[in-house]
Amino acid sequence: xNQRASILRQVLQxxxxxxxxxxxxGMMSGVIALFLAILAVLGVLAFHFPAYLTTPELRSFYxxxxxxxxxxxxxxxxxxxxxxxxxxxRQRWLNIAAFVLVCGAVAAGGSNVVVTTSNTGNHPYxxxxxxxxxxxxxxxxxxxxxxxxxxxxxxxxxxGEWQVDMKHFLFNHLSVGAVLLCINFFVHRxxxxxxYEPLQQAIVSLPYLAELFLAVLVADLVQYAAHRAYHEVPFxxxxxxxxxxxxxxxxxAGSRLHIVELLITRVAVLGVLFALGFSKPxxxxxxxxxxxxAVLIHSNVRLPWGxxxxxxxxxDFHHWHHSSDTEAIDRNYAAHFSFIDYAFGTAVRGVSxxxxxxxxxxxxxxxxxxxxxxxxxxxxxx
Numbered sequence: 001x002n003q004r005a006s007i008l009r010q011v012l013q014x015x016x017x018x019x020x021x022x023x024x025x026g027m028m029s030g031v032i033a034l035f036l037a038i039l040a041v042l043g044v045l046a047f048h049f050p051a052y053l054t055t056p057e058l059r060s061f062y063x064x065x066x067x068x069x070x071x072x073x074x075x076x077x078x079x080x081x082x083x084x085x086x087x088x089x090r091q092r093w094l095n096i097a098a099f100v101l102v103c104g105a106v107a108a109g110g111s112n113v114v115v116t117t118s119n120t121g122n123h124p125y126x127x128x129x130x131x132x133x134x135x136x137x138x139x140x141x142x143x144x145x146x147x148x149x150x151x152x153x154x155x156x157x158x159x160g161e162w163q164v165d166m167k168h169f170l171f172n173h174l175s176v177g178a179v180l181l182c183i184n185f186f187v188h189r190x191x192x193x194x195x196y197e198p199l200q201q202a203i204v205s206l207p208y209l210a211e212l213f214l215a216v217l218v219a220d221l222v223q224y225a226a227h228r229a230y231h232e233v234p235f236x237x238x239x240x241x242x243x244x245x246x247x248x249x250x251x252x253a254g255s256r257l258h259i260v261e262l263l264i265t266r267v268a269v270l271g272v273l274f275a276l277g278f279s280k281p282x283x284x285x286x287x288x289x290x291x292x293x294a295v296l297i298h299s300n301v302r303l304p305w306g307x308x309x310x311x312x313x314x315x316d317f318h319h320w321h322h323s324s325d326t327e328a329i330d331r332n333y334a335a336h337f338s339f340i341d342y343a344f345g346t347a348v349r350g351v352s353x354x355x356x357x358x359x360x361x362x363x364x365x366x367x368x369x370x371x372x373x374x375x376x377x378x379x380x381x382x
Contacts, residue, residue, distance in 0.1 A: 026090025036078035037101035131173035142251035169255035191271035200277025245366035254298035323356030
């Protein structure tokens, strides 16, 4: 009993730590094993309760056999790493915890869980599937890119404040059902009056790529206007300050977002796109683009963008937006097309060969927990 309690305490303590993981100690592989084991357990739960733990909009796209193969692979890799490290005596507490989770997932059915689809009606749900898949894909792709092409070499994966940003990431994904419900309600209530059928017909008659480009451009113009308002209207800034409070940017940092800002921005952007009548395939493609680029522009990645930096928003361009250096305040608002900032005179200029020195908000009064950050805009300013 004491040994189990000790292992649990050490695992919980691990989630409170940050900094570099030194290779060759078994810690790095142990963390990977634990990460995959946790996702596998969550995946088994999603298989057992698809009506309540999966996103209806995504279910029709799933290939169940592929999902089973993915789950089996995660269990196999995690279990193999954990068992090998335990036998070799490397970080046994960590790898035993991972192996126990793998065994628990297998005991609960593993990748052979029978999926019941007869009871997947209109239930309240948590987007656990979206959380699992997005976390697995984003972390795998962007951590590799951040290590191969770092904007700031030496920045650890588990940098300071990663825990609170992971809580934002978790909340944003699990709450997707409620968020979509609110967005759909307000989009139809606030923007239906603006629909003009001849204009809508003209837009959907465009070639697909032209319509997609126009959708992203329109969305970014709306985003630009909303973003400037967040910076220039004091109360809106207190909401947006939550996003700006992170002092280190990476693939996870963009998840730090106040729920009110998330709702306002998405209602504004999607409302305009809805009123203009963009087709569903284009809207689906836009959502994929905005999701990918939101992670990319916050990531610790530096690539030879060349002249593209004057057209699209790149990580180094957006990093300047998050900087608290004097020349960066209230600059680089665009989310997709950097030429919008150049056109409106809000782009940071003359800094292409250097990086920001400081990040975060000037007041530096942002609390360090998820719930306190959600309450921050409404708290009385000291």
